[in-house]
Ligand SMILES: CCCC(=O)/C(O)=C/OP(=O)(O)O
């Protein structure tokens with residue numbers, strides 16, 4: 514038999530957590546068990562959820578009873594659900610997500626469930642290969658103030674970002690189809706600007722145009738964007754659902770990297786008592802659904818996510834070890850999925866680059882909107898300041914010292930400082 518495993522953290526002041534675990538395993542699968550006739554049990558056995566483990570945490574002396582919890586792992590038979598993310602999520606955390614203080618903290622996929630997902634089409638290495646950049650973190654900038662701007666204005670904003678030596682430029686996630694800058698026209702003018710800047714910087718550049726509009730029209734919209742020259746797409750996954758991402762990433766006509774934006778994630782991951790952990794929401798499920806790059810709030814920007822959760826997302830996006838629940842002698846194998854680029858974001862400025870490289874290493878995209886456009890010497894200088902910060906870190910020279918011979922970085926440090 515083959516199972517997917519859900520891990521929950523369940524808070525309750527007095528529950529018998531073992532009984533509760535059995536109630537979940539039976540209630541979310543066969544419904545009832547002990548009162549079934551033996552003959553019926555034999556038929557239903559293959560559909561029965563299993564309690565894998567219950568680790569109870571009794572509050573320490575002086576700690577509130579409200580902090581009494583158990584980590585419960587339940588195995589759900591693959592035979593109960595179809596090979597798609599909605600089916601798995603509704604099975605393991607549909608009704609249960611509304612039943613008290615309980616959070617989904619991990620998901621391990623069976624080999625047969627994983628086999629239904631090609632995962633990222635490009636992944637981290639594919640994005641590097643498209644750009645021809647193998648030996649350093651990538652740098653991305655974000656349009657800022659996009660709504661209400663016409664094509665010439667967007668083109669100029671794009672060109673200035675590109676001159677700064679960024680590897681990728683993304684739309685802001687709040688830019689939707691509009692009469693001033695429809696996606697085909699926006700892509701055309703920005704790709705022209707990319708070429709013009711490329712003649713000066715010598716760099717390739719990916720432009721992630723925001724893929725938006727009605728769900729059933731997304732593939733056609735992607736075809737239009739790619740036909741106009743789009744070489745990457747931004748997608749607000751949580752507003753559409755993981756299955757929309759999975760359908761796009763596996764569609765033969767959507768043959769460009771897809772960048773997952775975390776918009777709405779704050780409705781799921783922050784609470785200790787409810788929702789879905791960030792490593793599942795913005796890690797495993799984004800990668801499984803085929804995101805080539807995944808944005809999430811960094812540990813030190815303007816929208817902060819704890820470092821521990823950042824590291825858990827990074828591990829979920831980059832791990833290639835066979836891991837998880839052994840079913841039928843085979844561990845659930847993450848090896849078949851390409852890795853996805855981690856993109857810690859929001860409020861990032863050059864003074865944070867040493868921390869980003871310390872925590873994420875080189876397989877990271879340094880991503881900034883305000884930290885580029887808000888540079889005292891303009892957006893192109895903003896990009897150059899980040900490139901100088903990255904180069905300084907890679908050379909092992911302290912940023913303040915490196916800035917002495919790099920004016921754009923010096924100006925950025927004067928504007929935003931260096932996180933100590
Ligand atoms: C976590 C998403 C970050 C994002 O969408 C965005 O626009 C960031 O902009 P800055 O905070 O770098 O200005």
Ligand SMILES: [Mg+2]
Pocket residue numbers: 655685686687
């Ligand atoms: Mg944004």
